Amino acid sequence: MFKIPFLDLPPLRSAAGTVRLPGSKSISNRVLLLAGLSEGTTAVHDLLDSDDTAVMLASLKTLGCQLKTDHAGVLHLTGIGGRLQTRQAQLFLGNAGTAMRPLTAALALLAATQGGEFELSGVPRMHERPIADLVDALRLLGCQIECLGNEGYPPLKLTGPSPLKLDEPVKVRGDVSSQFLTALLLALPLVATQQDVVIEVVGELISKPYIHITLALLERFGIQVQREGWQRFTIPAGSRYRSPGDLHVEGDASSASYFIALGAIAASDEPLRIEGVGQASLQGDVRFAEAAQAMGAIVASGPNWLEVRRGAWPLRGIDLDCNHIPDAAMTLALMALYADGPTTLRNIASWRVKETDRLSAMATELRKLGAEVEEGPDWLRVQPLRDWRAASIHTYDDHRMAMCFSLAAFNGLLSDRSPQRVKHHPDPAAIRGELQTKDRAVPVRILDPQCVAKTFPDYFETLFGVVEARSEDIPVITIDGPTASGKGTLADQVAHALGYVILDSGSLYRACALAAHRGEVDLDDGEAVAAVGANLNLSFKNGHVWLDEEDISEDLRREATGLMASQVAAHPAVRAALNQLQLDFRRLPGLVADGRDMGTDVFPDAGLKVFLTASAATRAERRHKQLISKGISANIEGLRQDLEARDARDKNRAASPLHPAADAKMLDNSAQSIEESTQRVLAWWAQTRPFAVQR
Numbered sequence: 176m177f178k179i180p181f182l183d184l185p186p187l188r189s190a191a192g193t194v195r196l197p198g199s200k201s202i203s204n205r206v207l208l209l210a211g212l213s214e215g216t217t218a219v220h221d222l223l224d225s226d227d228t229a230v231m232l233a234s235l236k237t238l239g240c241q242l243k244t245d246h247a248g249v250l251h252l253t254g255i256g257g258r259l260q261t262r263q264a265q266l267f268l269g270n271a272g273t274a275m276r277p278l279t280a281a282l283a284l285l286a287a288t289q290g291g292e293f294e295l296s297g298v299p300r301m302h303e304r305p306i307a308d309l310v311d312a313l314r315l316l317g318c319q320i321e322c323l324g325n326e327g328y329p330p331l332k333l334t335g336p337s338p339l340k341l342d343e344p345v346k347v348r349g350d351v352s353s354q355f356l357t358a359l360l361l362a363l364p365l366v367a368t369q370q371d372v373v374i375e376v377v378g379e380l381i382s383k384p385y386i387h388i389t390l391a392l393l394e395r396f397g398i399q400v401q402r403e404g405w406q407r408f409t410i411p412a413g414s415r416y417r418s419p420g421d422l423h424v425e426g427d428a429s430s431a432s433y434f435i436a437l438g439a440i441a442a443s444d445e446p447l448r449i450e451g452v453g454q455a456s457l458q459g460d461v462r463f464a465e466a467a468q469a470m471g472a473i474v475a476s477g478p479n480w481l482e483v484r485r486g487a488w489p490l491r492g493i494d495l496d497c498n499h500i501p502d503a504a505m506t507l508a509l510m511a512l513y514a515d516g517p518t519t520l521r522n523i524a525s526w527r528v529k530e531t532d533r534l535s536a537m538a539t540e541l542r543k544l545g546a547e548v549e550e551g552p553d554w555l556r557v558q559p560l561r562d563w564r565a566a567s568i569h570t571y572d573d574h575r576m577a578m579c580f581s582l583a584a585f586n587g588l589l590s591d592r593s594p595q596r597v598k599h600h601p602d603p604a605a606i607r608g609e610l611q612t613k614d615r616a617v618p619v620r621i622l623d624p625q626c627v628a629k630t631f632p633d634y635f636e637t638l639f640g641v642v643e644a645r646s647e648d649i650p651v652i653t654i655d656g657p658t659a660s661g662k663g664t665l666a667d668q669v670a671h672a673l674g675y676v677i678l679d680s681g682s683l684y685r686a687c688a689l690a691a692h693r694g695e696v697d698l699d700d701g702e703a704v705a706a707v708g709a710n711l712n713l714s715f716k717n718g719h720v721w722l723d724e725e726d727i728s729e730d731l732r733r734e735a736t737g738l739m740a741s742q743v744a745a746h747p748a749v750r751a752a753l754n755q756l757q758l759d760f761r762r763l764p765g766l767v768a769d770g771r772d773m774g775t776d777v778f779p780d781a782g783l784k785v786f787l788t789a790s791a792a793t794r795a796e797r798r799h800k801q802l803i804s805k806g807i808s809a810n811i812e813g814l815r816q817d818l819e820a821r822d823a824r825d826k827n828r829a830a831s832p833l834h835p836a837a838d839a840k841m842l843d844n845s846a847q848s849i850e851e852s853t854q855r856v857l858a859w860w861a862q863t864r865p866f867a868v869q870r
């Protein structure tokens with residue numbers, strides 16, 4: 176996960192490959208609650224591991240459920256069998272509506288029937304999300320619920336015992352959020368032991384597919400709800416939660432929407448395969464695929480997979496009632512930017528009471544990209560966008576905002592099929608406009624990218640696994656300089672702050688020298704050492720370097736290896752042999768490369784080149800400290816002589832000698848802390864970026 180203040184996405188060009196979706200949030204939290212209320216143990220496979228499931232799991236544990244995860248990642252959850260194990264608890268539910276609503280219903284009923292006192296709270300936004308319809312329904316039933324802040328909003332206090340009136344139907348509004356009905360359906364079997372319990376929906380029920388999931392899962396746990404249309408639901412007397420034993424959580428269909436859109440926009444050569452949802456999916460959001468098809472996507476499907484590729488291009492603008500796909504519909508607003516006409520999304524009032532007011536947030540952020548957007552109380556109209564602006568996208572602590580806006584990074588694609596589009600614009604000036612658009616692909620900045628943790632912690636990593644950018648669009652920062660100037664340390668810090676990949680090019684020369692030395696190759700024989708370099712089987716894991724099956728990290732860092740590296744690095748053939756290996760590190764979302772010739776030879780087009788120096792005395796002192804801290808004895812004068820000899824060889828060799836690139840920024844960190852030099856470099860980098868000041 177990218178735990179950084181912002182993540183810059185360079186212009187992206189294409190998508191292909193296979194995505195395995197994380198487990199569905201809606202299914203995961205329903206299953207957890209049902210398993211928690213059941214008797215016996217449920218083995219939950221493919222459970223979503225995210226912020227929202229974490230708060231549900233923590234609550235169930237507090238309430239006395241037993242949780243164990245086995246080696247295969249399967250959760251074994253032993254429920255409380257409908258009998259309270261603890262009568263007092265304070266539960267923190269973050270911003271998880273799928274935890275707050277059903278736990279409110281279940282604990283209100285358990286407190287009423289068995290006695291107890293429970294407090295349910297969340298993050299500040301959760302305390303702005305209405306829950307009055309559920310609270311009203313439960314109070315009418317006889318539950319004691321106090322709103323501890325504003326009336327109709329969490330935090331809530333649930334107390335009991337209190338008598339319940341089960342003879343009358345429980346009435347609940349269905350036109351604000353279907354989660355209130357879901358909460359009642361999941362919890363009321365607790366009190367349907369002696370008599371039928373009837374729920375009547377007041378008003379038109381929205382988001383019916385989510386109720387469909389609830390009913391299907393209740394059935395898996397032994398509760399057969401009888402349904403009359405979408406207005407009346409009966410939980411039969413004698414209902415009891417029974418664990419199904421094993422249960423597999425299907426992939427998240429709302430999360431699939433980003434990859435379906437990705438296929439529609441960018442899978443022009445081969446389809447993008449999405450595994451985890453398909454025709455057999457329980458989730459209503461799987462119907463997002465139909466909306467994508469209406470916009471031009473070509474979709475093939477099996478029971479639990481989809482394959483999506485680009486059909487119409489530009490996409491087609493649509494006018495759609497999105498009541499059946501409320502969460503996934505947000506993705507359509509981004510697809511609309513790539514369409515040939517306006518897209519209108521209707522019946523999306525529920526967006527206003529989600530993690531944020533999504534209607535307003537979506538309109539605001541689309542406008543930052545340059546889009547023309549109209550917003551109504553329950554609708555949104557988005558015009559196609561051709562003249563994109565580089566924008567910092569505020570994500571409002573809303574995972575879906577972050578994931579949706581990643582799709583804006585394909586803004587350079589619209590002119591890829593210029594001849595096709597030019598047909599609509601025979602004017603040569605329009606043709607020139609198209610070409611300009613192509614050249615003006617802009618990056619997109621996603622603020623607070625870790626908000627995706629709510630449902631899809633590895634979203635950006637997964638995205639980077641199936642998309643490609645032109646190499647020249649992937650940003651590079653180079654840090655060159657003499658031995659022990661702090662290049663590696665600075666590169667690590669800068670890369671960490673930006674979420675970028677790191678290339679420690681010195682380690683490649685070191686590994687090559689080490690492998691040649693071990694193979695008894697003459698280090699003065701450039702061609703022979705280059706042959707070793709061309710066949711190195713290196714891998715980099717968690718800051719360690721592996722040669723074949725061996726972790727060579729310690730050997731690499733020895734001073735003797737550094738000296739051998741500088742010896743072999745003087746051979747042009749060795750440099751040529753290692754060149755492609757270094758270029759291959761230019762990966763999404765960007766690269767920080769440290770060495771001697773990163774800015775001069777390997778990445779001459781780097782967006783920022785830093786030449787890092789420090790006095791020889793300072794460098795010798797730092798290296799001395801570094802070695803001593805690792806328990807390696809060293810002599811400071813000897814170290815200074817070694818590093819000066821190495822510098823002299825690196826500077827004076829004919830092939831890629833060490834010197835600052837003409838456009839490098841010079842940084843002498845002799846008197847600077849690591850933090851100060853890091854901030855200096857990040858400030859220089861910010862000056863090269865096209866984004867307005869972060870808000």
Ligand SMILES: Nc1ncnc2c1ncn2[C@@H]1O[C@H](COP(=O)(O)OP(=O)(O)OP(=O)(O)O)[C@@H](O)[C@H]1O
Nearest residue numbers: 658659660661662663664681797801844847848849
């Ligand atoms: N600005 C700084 N202030 C104090 N110490 C620093 C600073 N920068 C780096 N150091 C320390 O100096 C030592 C050498 O740094 P580092 O290994 O990053 O240098 P390098 O240039 O990458 O070396 P090499 O050329 O051998 O790869 C480390 O112990 C590091 O913590």
Ligand SMILES: Nc1ccn([C@@H]2O[C@H](COP(=O)(O)O)[C@@H](O)[C@H]2O)c(=O)n1
Nearest residue numbers: 680681682684740741744770771772825
């Ligand atoms: N881009 C580079 C990087 C390194 N070298 C040579 O390797 C030696 C070891 O490098 P460290 O950064 O790990 O100390 C170094 O002395 C150089 O001779 C290089 O040539 N080009």
